[in-house]
Amino acid sequence: MIRKKVCMLGAFAVGKTSLVERFVKSLFSERYQTSLGVKIDKKSLLVDEQPLELILWDLAGEDEFVSLRLPYLRGAAGLLLVVDGTRPETLDIVLALHDKAIAEIGEVPFALLINKADLTEGWHIDPCDIDRLVARGWTALETSAKTGRGVEEAFETLGKEMLE
Amino acid sequence: MADSKSSAPKPGDGDDDLSTLRRLLLRPEQRRIEELGERLENPELHAHDISRVLPDALRLSAKDNGTLRDALAPTVETIIHTSVRRDSRHFADALFPVIGPAIRKAIAEALRQMLQNLSEVLEHSFSRRGLTWRFEAWRTGRPFAEVVLLHSLEFRVEQVFLIHRESGVLLQHLSADNVAFEDADLVSAMLTAIQDFAHDSFAMAGDQALDSIQMGDLTVWVEQGPEAIIAGAIRGNAPEELRGAFHETLESIHQRQAEALRDFDGDPALFETDAVQQTLQQCLQARYRKDVSRISPLLLILLLLLLTGGGYWIYTELREQQAFEAYLQTLNQAPGIVVTNAVAVNGGYRVQGLRDPLAAEPLSLLGKKDPLDPQRLDLHFEPYQALAPSFVLIRSQRLLQPPETVNLDLDGEVLHLTGHAPAAWISEARRLALAQPGVAAVDTSALRDQSRNDLQALQTTLSRQVIRFNVDTTHSETDAQTLQRLAHDLRRLQTLARVQGLQPRVMLVGHSDATGTAARNHLLSRRRADWLHEHLLGLGVDPALLTVRAAGSSEPVSTKTTPAGQAQNRSVTLIVHLAPKEEADK
Numbered sequence: 232m233i234r235k236k237v238c239m240l241g242a243f244a245v246g247k248t249s250l251v252e253r254f255v256k257s258l259f260s261e262r263y264q265t266s267l268g269v270k271i272d273k274k275s276l277l278v279d280e281q282p283l284e285l286i287l288w289d290l291a292g293e294d295e296f297v298s299l300r301l302p303y304l305r306g307a308a309g310l311l312l313v314v315d316g317t318r319p320e321t322l323d324i325v326l327a328l329h330d331k332a333i334a335e336i337g338e339v340p341f342a343l344l345i346n347k348a349d350l351t352e353g354w355h356i357d358p359c360d361i362d363r364l365v366a367r368g369w370t371a372l373e374t375s376a377k378t379g380r381g382v383e384e385a386f387e388t389l390g391k392e393m394l395e
Numbered sequence: 396m397a398d399s400k401s402s403a404p405k406p407g408d409g410d411d412d413l414s415t416l417r418r419l420l421l422r423p424e425q426r427r428i429e430e431l432g433e434r435l436e437n438p439e440l441h442a443h444d445i446s447r448v449l450p451d452a453l454r455l456s457a458k459d460n461g462t463l464r465d466a467l468a469p470t471v472e473t474i475i476h477t478s479v480r481r482d483s484r485h486f487a488d489a490l491f492p493v494i495g496p497a498i499r500k501a502i503a504e505a506l507r508q509m510l511q512n513l514s515e516v517l518e519h520s521f522s523r524r525g526l527t528w529r530f531e532a533w534r535t536g537r538p539f540a541e542v543v544l545l546h547s548l549e550f551r552v553e554q555v556f557l558i559h560r561e562s563g564v565l566l567q568h569l570s571a572d573n574v575a576f577e578d579a580d581l582v583s584a585m586l587t588a589i590q591d592f593a594h595d596s597f598a599m600a601g602d603q604a605l606d607s608i609q610m611g612d613l614t615v616w617v618e619q620g621p622e623a624i625i626a627g628a629i630r631g632n633a634p635e636e637l638r639g640a641f642h643e644t645l646e647s648i649h650q651r652q653a654e655a656l657r658d659f660d661g662d663p664a665l666f667e668t669d670a671v672q673q674t675l676q677q678c679l680q681a682r683y684r685k686d687v688s689r690i691s692p693l694l695l696i697l698l699l700l701l702l703t704g705g706g707y708w709i710y711t712e713l714r715e716q717q718a719f720e721a722y723l724q725t726l727n728q729a730p731g732i733v734v735t736n737a738v739a740v741n742g743g744y745r746v747q748g749l750r751d752p753l754a755a756e757p758l759s760l761l762g763k764k765d766p767l768d769p770q771r772l773d774l775h776f777e778p779y780q781a782l783a784p785s786f787v788l789i790r791s792q793r794l795l796q797p798p799e800t801v802n803l804d805l806d807g808e809v810l811h812l813t814g815h816a817p818a819a820w821i822s823e824a825r826r827l828a829l830a831q832p833g834v835a836a837v838d839t840s841a842l843r844d845q846s847r848n849d850l851q852a853l854q855t856t857l858s859r860q861v862i863r864f865n866v867d868t869t870h871s872e873t874d875a876q877t878l879q880r881l882a883h884d885l886r887r888l889q890t891l892a893r894v895q896g897l898q899p900r901v902m903l904v905g906h907s908d909a910t911g912t913a914a915r916n917h918l919l920s921r922r923r924a925d926w927l928h929e930h931l932l933g934l935g936v937d938p939a940l941l942t943v944r945a946a947g948s949s950e951p952v953s954t955k956t957t958p959a960g961q962a963q964n965r966s967v968t969l970i971v972h973l974a975p976k977e978e979a980d981k
């Protein structure tokens with residue numbers, strides 16, 4: 232079975248840990264506990280009949296005190312860039328992180344996840360920004376770790392891209 | 396062509412017709428010969444030819460009798476020797492996959508057997524340490540054997556991870572037998588993350604990396620290679636040599652899987668081969684302390700004591716059981732004792748039965764050194780009369796109270812009385828004896844009446860009595876005592892005879908010696924008899940008993956003519972006559 236290292240990138244509190252938790256264990260918690268360092272999980276899935284094991288590196292989100300530890304990215308076969316749909320600034324942060332990652336490990340398959348899609352009330356992200364990225368060939372998906380919406384698809388989409 | 400050699404054309408000898416002709420005629424052959432010559436001289440072509448036929452030749456030879464094999468064997472052996480001497484690694488590598496697992500298996504087996512050993516179990520069961528371990532096994536839910544192994548462990552590499560260095564993806568994972576392990580994929584990734592973290596946080600230069608991580612009672616040794624990492628989770632204190640083993644393993648994997656490592660894209664299948672697994676096995680080392688199998692001398696002594704104690708207990712118990720059975724037999728054989736019930740009850744024995752009061756005391760039948768403790772015997776005997784001959788005899792004895800002169804004897808149910816006894820006792824005895832159970836008849840035929848006996852004895856004594864007189868005297872000088880005694884005997888005679896229903900008569904017969912005249916002698920004898928008669932009456936003898944007769948010298952006591960004989964004849968003798976009463980009355 233093929234194993235691929237996937238890193239979760241994004242600003243703090245965007246829902247990286249929650250997405251992994253939802254995807255791996257089908258759990259969700261409202262409680263926010265910021266991640267420190269890295270937490271690793273894994274999940275097997277079938278991509279076009281082919282079994283694939285994802286080794287998910289859930290990295291601490293970047294904020295003004297903590298910056299991404301680049302060595303963790305080494306050997307990653309794919310990236311999930313997570314944005315909080317209620318906080319537009321998290322998109323800028325994740326784009327910056329993406330650039331750092333490319334500098335460190337080169338281009339690898341990735342997908343942009345706009346998370347907390349269940350919170351339509353406070354949805355502040357500008358759809359135009361997203362459309363611009365999609366136009367550049369990016370894969371962007373709306374997800375909700377709370378309802379589970381789009382989560383499986385997000386991981387599967389990245390899995391497929393990694394196997395191509 | 397026979398002379399071709401002698402007239403062979405020399406180079407440059409162009410004008411010789413014959414040689415021209417020969418050249419023309421024999422050119423194709425000539426070229427062929429040249430070709431063959433070249434082939435023979437050129438080793439490269441030679442090898443080429445042989446290589447074409449050699450496989451077939453070998454195959455054919457193998458099919459036949461194997462002479463080729465025999466011929467090749469020494470050479471091949473030499474080749475192996477040289478090769479090993481030159482670089483033993485190749486051979487070590489070739490043999491490793493076979494030897495490694497074989498040794499490991501043998502060690503594991505030996506350990507398992509060692510633990511099953513009785514002494515082990517005892518040691519581990521009874522020592523304080525053993526009990527602690529048992530508790531630990533119970534608490535952690537691990538098999539006891541495993542806990543023991545862990546504690547007697549010097550070190551053991553429990554798991555080895557072969558990790559792709561860059562991505563942290565697990566390439567291969569091995570774990571020692573009986574080791575529970577977490578998800579190896581995650582551990583592998585975490586190890587890499589830790590590496591990355593350390594590298595980043597402590598600003599390590601270039602290839603520097605963590606080579607050891609302590610996690611609880613596990614130490615993780617990490618050996619870094621350019622493309623892959625080997626990590627071993629070790630319990631206990633591993634020796635530095637182990638590091639060497641890790642290093643060698645990693646090197647060998649890099650050598651052999653160089654391409655696969657470089658081009659790794661997440662597919663570990665390339666590393667899930669037996670070859671990689673066997674190489675990794677080298678890292679799964681373990682060492683155990685020897686003292687596991689040692690039994691503490693204290694325990695041994697304890698065990699010995701226990702065994703001897705148990706043995707002694709069983710021995711005494713058996714001995715007592717045997718003694719009890721023997722005692723029961725003795726009881727049953729003893730006359731007058733009947734055992735009706737015998738059971739062992741809480742540490743002792745209860746015996747019930749019947750006992751003749753005349754029988755032996757049951758406890759006295761227990762030997763002095765009998766292993767059976769009398770304290771442990773509970774005896775209940777109801778009294779009864781046994782008809783055992785010895786008891787019938789004893790009871791008869793008690794009942795009849797025979798005089799010493801009587802002997803009792805039981806033959807079957809017939810009581811034989813022998814000896815002599817007073818008639819009154821005899822008749823009483825005859826009556827009483829029959830009342831006794833166990834006596835059906837009384838035989839007194841051999842029992843003589845005591846008084847009759849006495850009477851006869853008295854009669855004899857009296858008849859032998861000779862009261863002497865001096866020459867020509869009618870007064871005896873016999874002492875008063877003899878006379879008194881005589882009087883007493885006569886009185887007794889009378890009494891005894893009366894008991895017998897007899898009438899006694901005692902005739903005092905006077906004698907004289909033969910000297911002198913018959914008339915004188917008669918008178919003399921008469922006077923002598925009278926003298927005694929008078930004396931006896933004086934001593935209280937019944938006059939009715941006595942009669943007097945003079946025999947003169949006609950009935951001499953002694954026929955001898957010697958003075959002594961004559962002295963005998965100067966005397967009075969007694970003749971006792973006993974007649975039945977009725978007859979006497981007539």
Ligand SMILES: Nc1nc2c(ncn2[C@@H]2O[C@H](COP(=O)(O)OP(=O)(O)OP(=O)(O)O)[C@@H](O)[C@H]2O)c(=O)[nH]1
Pocket residue numbers: 241242243244245246247248249250260261262263264265266267290291292293346347348349350374375376377378
């Ligand atoms: N409503 C809603 N809340 C979410 C969702 N995803 C995450 N959250 C909440 O957002 C908070 C932060 O989520 P985390 O998953 O811990 O975020 P993170 O990106 O791992 O944060 P760091 O580890 O600090 O970088 C938590 O309170 C979550 O409950 C979502 O899809 N919908």
Ligand SMILES: [Mg+2]
Pocket residue numbers: 247248249264265266289290291292
């Ligand atoms: Mg987190």
